[in-house]
Amino acid sequence: MSAGVFIIFLFLFIPLVVGFIAAARSNNSSSDFFIQGRNMGSVAAFFTVAATWWSSFAFLGSNASFYTEGPVYLTAFAWNVLFGYLYYIVGKRVWYLGKKFDYVTPSDFMGDFYDSEKVRIIVGAVVTIFTIPYLQIQLTGGAYLIEVTSGGVIPFWLAAFLFYAVIIVYVWVGGIRAIAWTDIIYGAILFFGLLLSGIYISNLVGGPISMFSEMQRMHPEFLTLPGPDGAAGFSSWISLCIVTALGALMGPQLWLRMYAVKDGQLFNLMPFLIALVAVTYLGSVLISWTGVLEMPGIENADQVLPIMVTEFMPLALGALILAGGAAAAMSTSNSQIHAVSTVITKDFYQRYKNPKASDKRLTKVSRYAILIFSIVAYFMALFVPGVLVAIGLVAFGGTAQLIVPTLGALFWKRSNASGAISGLIGGVGIMVILTFIPGLNSPLGLDPAMWGLALNTILFIAVSLATAPRNEKVVERFDKALEMFKNNEEETQEVNDEKAL
Amino acid sequence: MKNKRSTVFFHAAVIFGLIMLETPIVLLANNIEPMIFGLPFLIFWVLFWWLFCTIIFLIAYIKKWGKKKSIR
Numbered sequence: 001m002s003a004g005v006f007i008i009f010l011f012l013f014i015p016l017v018v019g020f021i022a023a024a025r026s027n028n029s030s031s032d033f034f035i036q037g038r039n040m041g042s043v044a045a046f047f048t049v050a051a052t053w054w055s056s057f058a059f060l061g062s063n064a065s066f067y068t069e070g071p072v073y074l075t076a077f078a079w080n081v082l083f084g085y086l087y088y089i090v091g092k093r094v095w096y097l098g099k100k101f102d103y104v105t106p107s108d109f110m111g112d113f114y115d116s117e118k119v120r121i122i123v124g125a126v127v128t129i130f131t132i133p134y135l136q137i138q139l140t141g142g143a144y145l146i147e148v149t150s151g152g153v154i155p156f157w158l159a160a161f162l163f164y165a166v167i168i169v170y171v172w173v174g175g176i177r178a179i180a181w182t183d184i185i186y187g188a189i190l191f192f193g194l195l196l197s198g199i200y201i202s203n204l205v206g207g208p209i210s211m212f213s214e215m216q217r218m219h220p221e222f223l224t225l226p227g228p229d230g231a232a233g234f235s236s237w238i239s240l241c242i243v244t245a246l247g248a249l250m251g252p253q254l255w256l257r258m259y260a261v262k263d264g265q266l267f268n269l270m271p272f273l274i275a276l277v278a279v280t281y282l283g284s285v286l287i288s289w290t291g292v293l294e295m296p297g298i299e300n301a302d303q304v305l306p307i308m309v310t311e312f313m314p315l316a317l318g319a320l321i322l323a324g325g326a327a328a329a330m331s332t333s334n335s336q337i338h339a340v341s342t343v344i345t346k347d348f349y350q351r352y353k354n355p356k357a358s359d360k361r362l363t364k365v366s367r368y369a370i371l372i373f374s375i376v377a378y379f380m381a382l383f384v385p386g387v388l389v390a391i392g393l394v395a396f397g398g399t400a401q402l403i404v405p406t407l408g409a410l411f412w413k414r415s416n417a418s419g420a421i422s423g424l425i426g427g428v429g430i431m432v433i434l435t436f437i438p439g440l441n442s443p444l445g446l447d448p449a450m451w452g453l454a455l456n457t458i459l460f461i462a463v464s465l466a467t468a469p470r471n472e473k474v475v476e477r478f479d480k481a482l483e484m485f486k487n488n489e490e491e492t493q494e495v496n497d498e499k500a501l
Numbered sequence: 502m503k504n505k506r507s508t509v510f511f512h513a514a515v516i517f518g519l520i521m522l523e524t525p526i527v528l529l530a531n532n533i534e535p536m537i538f539g540l541p542f543l544i545f546w547v548l549f550w551w552l553f554c555t556i557i558f559l560i561a562y563i564k565k566w567g568k569k570k571s572i573r
Contacts, residue, residue, distance in 0.1 A: 209539035
């Protein structure tokens with residue numbers, strides 16, 4: 001398996017080089033470290049958003065799901081459309097306001113709009129707490145793939161350690177710019193890797209078309225909802241779509257990527273690009289259902305992809321694909337580590353402990369936050385495996401709750417802090433209760449986060465209406481800004497129309 | 502006037518595509534037969550509406566969204 005080890009080292013080495021090149025371009029300000037001075041180019045921005053959004057959950061989880069649950073993961077095609085659409089509708093406005101009022105974190109936006117320290121703290125806490133378990137899953141998944149690719153030469157603890165070490169070094173030196181640049185490499189391997197290996201592997205049974213007809217003959221139950229166990233029907237279909245799209249969109253790593261963008265034009269093209277890359281899920285369909293035919297009975301479904309690839313593909317190519325899987329985990333976790341350290345530094349350290357901290361000091365604090373945070377996650381990955389998947393679902397559900405106050409801020413003038421606070425507490429609360437109290441099943445088979453969103457919305461609207469409106473000055477300031485945004489969007493259209501005439 | 506209408510059209514089309522995919526309507530397509538282009542019908546259905554939305558996004562960008570002067 002020396003080819004595998006070689007590819008892994010190459011794979012760990014290249015990001016380091018790219019990280020140092022990126023660092024050389026930095027101007028050492030904290031804004032550069034956190035959000036690249038709002039100056040990120042469109043290509044880098046697209047790849048870093050797409051690769052960040054494309055995590056282990058998609059790379060390993062999609063295969064596991066098709067292999068055991070039938071077609072429910074096909075809902076991913078819809079969630080990419082939804083995610084892209086919201087990135088245009090919500091993301092562009094958040095970017096605009098961020099530029100105007102100089103926001104760096106999600107709490108900056110929420111705290112300022114709702115004019116409340118409490119909202120600020122709750123939002124900061126939600127994004128930090130719910131990112132940790134999700135991060136841990138990425139790291140476990142990535143380390144696991146390195147272990148398999150190396151044929152067991154690199155044990156899990158060392159794989160996880162290498163994984164962290166590389167990420168820490170290049171994030172430490174290069175900040176978000178290094179992440180975006182490495183994400184370009186990760187993204188490319190990822191998108192082509194999965195699709196190509198799907199086509200390659202399905203050739204085992206005579207190509208995609210004959211794979212489907214073979215499935216129809218042997219295992220028709222895999223081709224329709226609710227799948228072979230009858231467990232994954234419509235309620236899973238819609239829960240997965242909504243919770244994943246919203247949870248990912250509202251994660252702190254994606255917020256930073258909205259602020260960092262230089263040119264608003266990117267947001268206009270993003271829906272198309274994000275929807276388009278969903279085509280890679282076809283790779284998962286081909287790999288896992290060929291697996292159902294050729295390799296039934298794999299016990300740990302998360303291993304379907306690595307096992308199929310190592311079994312049926314040439315060594316070097318297979319290792320490259322698995323490295324792509326580790327890339328999926330890396331490109332998500334590097335952004336998460338960076339985003340959470342930014343939140344801790346800006347929202348907690350700078351705001352409450354040392355408001356007069358110099359720029360240099362801020363960058364330094366956030367670097368140490370990265371280090372400490374990663375060490376905690378490393379030990380959690382080593383010693384608390386297993387229950388993570390359950391916690392991971394809560395993680396997405398938790399950040400997804402932020403969509404309610406965000407939409408409120410962008411589209412509803414009457415919304416206020418009490419509404420946002422009670423909505424968030426109620427939504428997160430009911431979700432945690434439904435998930436963790438044994439014997440309590442979520443009604444209708446919907447994911448607990450869906451009930452969280454429902455309660456969140458109801459409380460948000462009801463409490464907002466029942467309590468006093470926000471301070472008039474703040475309302476006016478935002479009103480003006482959003483009005484300006486709207487005019488800007490429409491005016492330029494007219495200018496263009498005139499040009500066209 | 503035409504301007505306004507086409508704006509609404511793109512949003513409506515995308516939302517229509519999502520409705521076809523994410524409401525119980527999808528259960529009507531929850532069959533293997535008829536196979537289309539060798540794809541089981543459910544898969545064809547999902548791919549069709551996904552492609553529909555993707556193309557709408559592209560047209561919207563070319564015709565409309567991408568024509569906005571960039572705000573920097």
